[in-house]
Amino acid sequence: MPHPRNARVGSEPQPLNVAGVMSGTSADGVDVAIVRITPGKAAPKLKLLAHKSFPYAKPLRSAVLAAMDAQSISAAEMARLHWRLGEVYAECIAETLAENKLKASLVGVHGQTVYHQGVPEKYLGTPLRCTWQFGEASCLAERLRLPIVSDFRPADMAAGGHAAPLVPMLDYTLFAHAKRNRILQNLGGIANLSAIPAGSDAGKLLAFDTGPANMVVDALMQRLFQKKYDRNGATAKRGIVLQPVVNALMRDAYYAAAPPKSTGREQYGIVFVDKLMKLAGKARSEDIIATATALTAETIAHAYRTFVWPHLGTNAPLATGTDYIAAGGGAKNATLMRMLRERLEPLGITFAAIEDFGLPAEAKEAAAFALLAWLTWHHLPGNVPSATGASRPVILGRITHV
Structure with missing residues (x-):
């Protein structure tokens, strides 16, 4: 199986097994999807290889909710939670891969949103938007020995977008x-x-x-x-x-x-x-x-x-x-x-189940960030400006190498 370390970032797109990780605004846990992504003529082709959900332990969920809703939280608590979540994501990916006897070449981790402001508000005299996702990528890279794509939202926001939604x-x-x-x-x-x-x-x-x-x-x-x-x-x-x-x-x-x-x-x-x-x-x-x-x-x-x-x-x-x-x-x-x-x-709407299209409902967002990581690795834009309001298509995320 090709490994990103054997290919230059932005090189000709290649088939890869990518682990996508999502923890949403419900703060109830982590979803991991292992996806085989192959280049196609019009668009990449995706095949879900495995998926697993991991509920947050009660103390961790309480800490995440406190960070989201608190009017003030110490810098020490924010730093500790950011690093702890990196370790949690690494553990979830490793367990999913091991249980399914799979290997991955790349990881896309959304992180846990603790603050998101899509509309500009004045701060220190300047209107700005901002977003913040916790989960230290260096922890994942070191534990998994794989390159990690993270921080997907800021690039779209810097280009004038809301940085959401990115699943489109x-x-x-x-x-x-x-x-x-x-x-x-x-x-x-x-x-x-x-x-x-x-x-x-x-x-x-x-x-x-x-x-x-x-x-x-x-x-x-x-x-x-x-x-x-x-x-x-x-x-x-x-x-x-x-x-x-x-x-x-x-x-x-x-x-x-x-x-x-x-x-x-x-x-x-x-x-x-x-x-x-x-x-x-x-x-x-x-x-x-x-x-x-x-x-x-x-x-x-x-x-x-x-x-x-x-x-x-x-x-x-x-x-x-x-x-x-x-x-x-x-x-x-x-x-x-x-x-x-x-x-x-x-x-006049017809309801359909997402499972009929070969993708479990719980795996969708994690699979989305696997795809976005694959696009980022190949130096391809991942946002949809008509959805986010960004001024242009941009390459999303930061890559943390082993």
Whole structure:
């Protein structure tokens, strides 16, 4: 198997086994995907070789959440968490490779986002955007003895983009279709979608964060039921949606803002959860969970009606239909998926399972960063400017060599 150390960065693309690693805004753990990536005439070809999920240990998850939501945290704590996560990612990759008797040539690690500000705000007299992902790449390089691609987001942000979403490159590579519109919906901590018009090139792709997915529900489940998440949407199923609360929350300016746009825990963290609880008053706990779940469904449906539907109609006049393909932990929430069907199927959307396309829902984002690492290694751009708002295509990430 070719090894990157035997090839120059930016050399002719070659087949490689790449380990992709993702830990999302839900901060529930690490997903590892081992992907065989082969050059193709129009786009690279991907084959998933193995995938494994690793839940964060309770103390580690508490530290990650504290770093995300705290108004202040010591420099020592930030440094320690950054390095500890590097060790954790290395352990997860090594275990996945060993269990499946595989070898990798390259690693792409997204890291744990602890702060993301996609919209410029004035700081020390200058408007700026910023993003920060934890997980020391040198730890991975040393433990695995492999080159590591990390820090994928800053290059897009420096080029004027939101640095999110970055998964659209994988979406277009795997799911673009000559005659069918495709909507790829990720339901992680934050909900984001990629809308690919039938027969279009990547420049016509529309992608953005629609709002919260699991993040708010998870926080409420922990507060009200001392559980990490609503398994299969069972708690929401027992509740009644408090529609006035959903209506009040839908007035937020974010939902009306035109793409490109991105959001995160900064908007949907503790302060937002407190606001929802206050609006709900003395409602039953099950009703509060049902309401938070309905908010996710409504924000996605609003995004489709307001931005996606007009875009697809303009850019794919020959389309014969629209497929909606959900991935991420929220795709396993039967109540959320039912709410989405109720809102979207009357608009002519056909629901499809991502597994039908050979990719488990939990592996998608990790596979995306395997692809982005492969592109970076070969000196190829990985962002989609129409999705992030960047001024140009850029090569993403930094390479840490052994």
